[in-house]
Amino acid sequence: MARLVMKFGGTSVGDLDRIRNVARHVKREVDAGHKVAVVVSAMAGETNKLVDYCRAISPLHDAREYDAVVATGEQVSTGLLALTLQSMGIDARSWQGWQIPIRTDGAHGAARITGIEGDRLIERIEGGQVAVVAGFQGIAPDGRISTLGRGGSDTSAVAIAAAIHADRCDIYTDVDGVYTTDPRIVSAARRLPRVSYEEMLEMASLGAKVLQVRSVELAMIHGVRTFVRSSFDDPEAIRAAGNQPVGTLICDEDEIVEQQIVTGIAYSKDEAQISIRRVADRPGVAASVFGPMAQANINVDMIVQNISPDGSTTDITFTVPQTEYDRAISVLEDNRDVIGYSSIEGAQDVVKVSVIGVGMRSHAGVAAAAFRALSDKGINIRAITTSEIKVSVLIDAAYAELAVRALHSVYELDKATSA
Structure with missing residues (x-):
């Protein structure tokens, strides 16, 4: 049994059918006996729509009110996923950033996480409840909702994994791992079983879009083993195969037995x-x-x-x-x-x-x-x-x-x- 954080991006929760698929992935891990926290983004396209609303109303908008608007996308996703899990007989509860709380600095629109109080989450998930957490958001020193900027849900997931001492943080995305290069350019590109934190940090900062740079930095600092995998893999097929994950593990260099010269x-x-x-x-x-x-x-x-x-x-x-x-x-x-x-x-x-x-x-x-x-x-x-x-x-x-x-x-x- 492990303590897991599972993160699903906007594409993965893009509509109700995909939210149901996410719930099946969560149920698979719960049935395997794991203690689970789930971090979700807003449904695909929702944040862009909310940003456009803010800009249309006021091009020079108040950043605090901007955060209050754009953070609502994740609130919808958490509620819908929690309801879906409950309908499947799983004890689940949605959490917004301020409820945990995820504390940030005061840079509204591009805030950085300063600390997470994970005791309540640990208590709930150890009691068998799935915590469905809104990514991308927290609470600023002024007591108002803050957002972490683009890609902030990855950062939220890794930070929560560190706060609750998770065994692994699984980042579910629309690709099945980290490749030697972009498969759209090189058809012979291969998925890498393991990549070191330093290599992933370089890849993320140099154009690879699989993980957000700040999330990799956080994983490296706190030693959070992070697994990149596809949310579109069939949950039942994974279960039938012994629940063995397919993807790329981002880990310490010491965990990579035989390191290639060039990754x-x-x-x-x-x-x-x-x-x-x-x-x-x-x-x-x-x-x-x-x-x-x-x-x-x-x-x-x-x-x-x-x-x-x-x-x-x-x-x-x-x-x-x-x-x-x-x-x-x-x-x-x-x-x-x-x-x-x-x-x-x-x-x-x-x-x-x-x-x-x-x-x-x-x-x-x-x-x-x-x-x-x-x-x-x-x-x-x-x-x-x-x-x-x-x-x-x-x-x-x-x-x-x-x-x-x-x-x-x-x-x-x-x-x-x-x-």
Whole structure:
């Protein structure tokens, strides 16, 4: 018997039939003797509709009232699922964020969880009651409802799993696990049985959409074993197969017996490149560029600096999210006198492709293999960044799929068999 948190996203609870399917998954775990808490998102499309209502009423809306409106989607989902479970003879109760409570900071619309009081949940689920918890929401210091921003239900689920000391947090989604790369691009992509927290964090931050970045951070900090699986698998078929889950376990590196050198290839289309030319090469020049960016809350990623042969000037190239491109250009233009550049160049038709794997720490030549594979395909690299377990390159968007296929092949990821 285990203490489990099961999380279902908007697609999984998209209509009444899918809510009934979710209830069958929950019943399967209850029948197996597990103690269960369920975290649900709003029904698919519901949050977008509520956000549109707020914007239509008041483009410059009060963030506290915005939270009061958009949090209602999850309230509907929890109530409907609790009713469905009750109709199946299962003792179930819905919980909103403020009832637990899930405490957050005061950043309405993008709040961060500061603490969860899990004693009441533990008491109820140990007594055999299924707790159906609203994801995405909590209570701010001012006593009002707060929401966690997009993807916040994943974060809610992992945080609740940590608070109730769950044995595992199962994230049910519309895919059956984490793959070596996007199967829509590479048909030979393979589902990974296990992925380390660090690798998943890199994948999530570099374009993989399976898990939200904050949820992976939280799982890594608290050691929450997280299992990604499909909500569309037949509950009865799983039961008949001995209730053995099919998917990908996100866990500590020590749990992975035989780690591949490279685990996966991720890509992100939400990239824009900016270059400022002929900046005087002097102490503090980087601060004069990136200080204003930080003040404007613009995230800067890849940075390349090239100094002129005589050492008098430098070119600085960096990337920002594509949605922040125009604002970043405006910030640079406003600070032109302080920075002292000659011109600005930019490109939005770029893609970041990344090679990820904890095995890179102890193996040489991984980056060289990537560069060679791209060169063989005639793909020019605009910028490069590296970490202990990642190599990222910025390339023209037209070559994105070709690059992903080439890198997936050169590391033989179609043959990956991580234990």
